Amino acid sequence: MLAKLSEIEGKRARLSVGGSPKQIENQHRSGKLTARERIEMLLDPSTFQEVNLWIRPIRTGFDVDEQELPGDAIIAGFGNIHGRPVYAVSEDFTVLGGTFGTGFHHKITRMMEMAIEHGIPYVQLIDSGGERIHDWFGRPGIRPILGGRSSAGGGTSNLYQAPGLASGVVPLITLMVGPSYAGSAYSPTMADFYVMRRNTAFMSVASPDLLKAVTFKDVTQDEIGGSVLHSTVTGTADFLLDTDEEVIAKGRELLTYLPLNYREKSPRVDLGDDPKRREERLLKIVPVDLSHLYDMHDVIRAIVDQGVFVELQEIYAQSLIIGFGRLDGQTVGIVANNPSQEDGILTLNTCDKQARFIRWCDAFNVPLIIFVDTPGFLFNPDEARSKEGLMRTVPKVTYAIVEATVPKIIVYTGRNFGVARLIMGNLRLGVDFAYAWPSARVTRIKPEEAVERIYRSEIEFSSEPQRVREEKLKEIYNKFIQFPYHGAEQAMVDDIIDPRNTRPILIKTLKHLENKKNPPRPWRKHGLIQQ
Numbered sequence: 001m002l003a004k005l006s007e008i009e010g011k012r013a014r015l016s017v018g019g020s021p022k023q024i025e026n027q028h029r030s031g032k033l034t035a036r037e038r039i040e041m042l043l044d045p046s047t048f049q050e051v052n053l054w055i056r057p058i059r060t061g062f063d064v065d066e067q068e069l070p071g072d073a074i075i076a077g078f079g080n081i082h083g084r085p086v087y088a089v090s091e092d093f094t095v096l097g098g099t100f101g102t103g104f105h106h107k108i109t110r111m112m113e114m115a116i117e118h119g120i121p122y123v124q125l126i127d128s129g130g131e132r133i134h135d136w137f138g139r140p141g142i143r144p145i146l147g148g149r150s151s152a153g154g155g156t157s158n159l160y161q162a163p164g165l166a167s168g169v170v171p172l173i174t175l176m177v178g179p180s181y182a183g184s185a186y187s188p189t190m191a192d193f194y195v196m197r198r199n200t201a202f203m204s205v206a207s208p209d210l211l212k213a214v215t216f217k218d219v220t221q222d223e224i225g226g227s228v229l230h231s232t233v234t235g236t237a238d239f240l241l242d243t244d245e246e247v248i249a250k251g252r253e254l255l256t257y258l259p260l261n262y263r264e265k266s267p268r269v270d271l272g273d274d275p276k277r278r279e280e281r282l283l284k285i286v287p288v289d290l291s292h293l294y295d296m297h298d299v300i301r302a303i304v305d306q307g308v309f310v311e312l313q314e315i316y317a318q319s320l321i322i323g324f325g326r327l328d329g330q331t332v333g334i335v336a337n338n339p340s341q342e343d344g345i346l347t348l349n350t351c352d353k354q355a356r357f358i359r360w361c362d363a364f365n366v367p368l369i370i371f372v373d374t375p376g377f378l379f380n381p382d383e384a385r386s387k388e389g390l391m392r393t394v395p396k397v398t399y400a401i402v403e404a405t406v407p408k409i410i411v412y413t414g415r416n417f418g419v420a421r422l423i424m425g426n427l428r429l430g431v432d433f434a435y436a437w438p439s440a441r442v443t444r445i446k447p448e449e450a451v452e453r454i455y456r457s458e459i460e461f462s463s464e465p466q467r468v469r470e471e472k473l474k475e476i477y478n479k480f481i482q483f484p485y486h487g488a489e490q491a492m493v494d495d496i497i498d499p500r501n502t503r504p505i506l507i508k509t510l511k512h513l514e515n516k517k518n519p520p521r522p523w524r525k526h527g528l529i530q531q
Contacts, residue, residue, distance in 0.1 A: 019094025035092035043079035057101035072103030097129035112162035119261035127178025163190035266331035317349035333361035336371035355396035362404035373414030407513035442487030
C-alpha cells in the first residue's frame with residue numbers, strides 16, 4: 001500500500017506542475033502567474049481541494065495524443081474565500097495553450113453544475129487559446145467525454161449551457177488574465193462580473209489570424225478585443241487592472257459584498273462606522289447653483305461605511321455610477337448620476353449599464369440606493385437613429401426598476417425632470433421611499449419645456465419671444481413651482497431632509513424595509529425585456 005501511495009503522490013506532483021519547465025518559464029517571462037499559483041492565491045490558504053486532476057482527454061488520432069496534458073489544461077476544485085465556500089477553476093496556458101479539450105469541458109461544466117446544486121459562488125480564471133480542434137473529431141470507437149456531473153452518463157449540460165442555468169442562482173465571477181477567443185469567450189462573458197487584466201487579457205469572436213484569413217485585413221488583438229476596448233467601449237469589463245495579483249485581489253474583495261446564492265442575503269461586515277454619523281461635508285459638496293458641476297463620488301463616499309465604495313464599469317458610460325457600498329454593515333447597490341461627467345446626462349450606454357446592475361441586485365437580494373441629479377437625455381439625432389436603438393434600450397431601465405422587488409430608496413440631490421423620472425425611478429414605479437435635499441429640483445416636466453408648450457402661441461407671435469419666455473418662466477416659478485417644495489407637494493418626494501442626516505436616514509429606512517414583502521404579481525414564465 002505504501003509503495004502504491006508513493007507512486008500516486010509522485011504522479012500527482014508531476015501533474016500538479018502543469019506544463020513543461022520551458023512553458024512555465026515563458027508564462028513567468030510574460031509577467032503572468034501559472035494556473036496553480038493563481039488558484040492558490042485566490043483561495044484561503046490550505047482550503048483548496050482539487051478534483052479531476054487525473055482526467056484524460058479522448059484519443060483523437062492526431063499527434064496531440066502522444067502528449068501528457070496534466071488536468072487537460074484546467075485546474076478545478078473548491079475552497080474558501082474569506083472563510084466562505086466557492087467553486088473555482090483556473091485555465092492552464094502552459095498545457096497546450098490552455099485549449100479546451102473534452103476533459104476540460106467536463107471539469108468546468110461539473111464545477112458550474114455543482115455550484116448551482118450546492119448554492120455556492122463560482123469563480124473562473126481565464127487564460128486559454130480557445131477550443132482544441134483535434135477533440136472535435138476523435139477516433140472511431142472512442143466514446144467522447146461530455147460535460148457535466150457524470151462523464152459516464154453523458155453529463156447534463158456543457159460549458160456554454162451551464163452559465164445560463166447558473167445565472168441568477170449563484171454569483172458568477174470571471175477573472176480574465178489571458179486570452180479567450182471565439183466560442184471559448186462566450187461562457188466567461190455570461191458571468192455576473194468581469195475583471196480584465198491590461199495587456200494580457202483579450203476577448204473576441206475570432207483571433208487576428210483567423211480574421212486575416214477571412215477578410216485579408218490586418219488587425220491587432222487590442223483593436224478587436226483588448227481589455228481597454230471592453231472597459232471603455234463595449235462595457236463588457238467591470239474592472240481593468242494591471243497585474244494577476246490585482247485581478248485576483250479584486251475577485252476576493254468583490255465576493256465579500258455578495259451572497260452565496262439567490263436565497264440568501266449578503267453577509268454583514270462591520271467596518272466600525274457609526275450608523276448615526278452626520279456628515280458636515282455634504283453641505284458643501286452640492287452647489288446651490290446646479291450649473292456648477294460636482295462629483296457624485298464625493299457624496300457616495302461621505303455616506304457609505306468608512307467611505308469604501310467598489311465601483312463597477314468606472315471608465316464606461318461615466319455620467320452614471322454603479323457599484324457596491326455598505327450601510328451599517330449591509331451591502332447596498334448604488335446607482336447615481338455624476339454631474340462631473342457630461343453633466344450627468346443619460347445615454348444609450350448609461351441605460352444598459354444601469355438596467356443590468358439593477359437586475360443583478362434584485363436577483364441577489366441587494367437593496368438599491370439611487371442618487372439622482374440629471375438633466376435627462378440630450379436629444380441626439382444620431383443616437384436616436386443608431387443601430388443600437390435608443391428607444392429600444394431606454395425602457396430596459398424602467399422595466400428593471402418595476403421588476404425589482406428589493407428595497408429601493410431614492411435621494412434627490414439635484415435635477416430630475418420628465419422622462420428622467422422614468423429612468424431613475426420614482427414612487428409610482430415601485431420605489432419604496434424618496435428623499436430630497438434642499439438643492440433638489442424635482443418636477444414632472446422641466447419648467448422651460450412647460451413654458452414652450454403652454455405659451456407656444458404667445459411666444460411664436462411675439463415680436464420679442466425671448467422676453468415672453470423669461471416672463472412666463474418667472475410666472476411659473478412664482479405661481480406653481482417652488483423648489484425644493486414642489487416635489488413634496490406633488491407627492492413625488494416623501495421628505496425634504498438635511499443632507500448631513502442622509503446616512504442615518506438611509507440606515508433607518510433600510511432597517512424598516514428589512515423584511516419587505518411585496519404584493520402578489522401575476523404568474524408568468526418570464527418577462528420580455530427588450531434586449
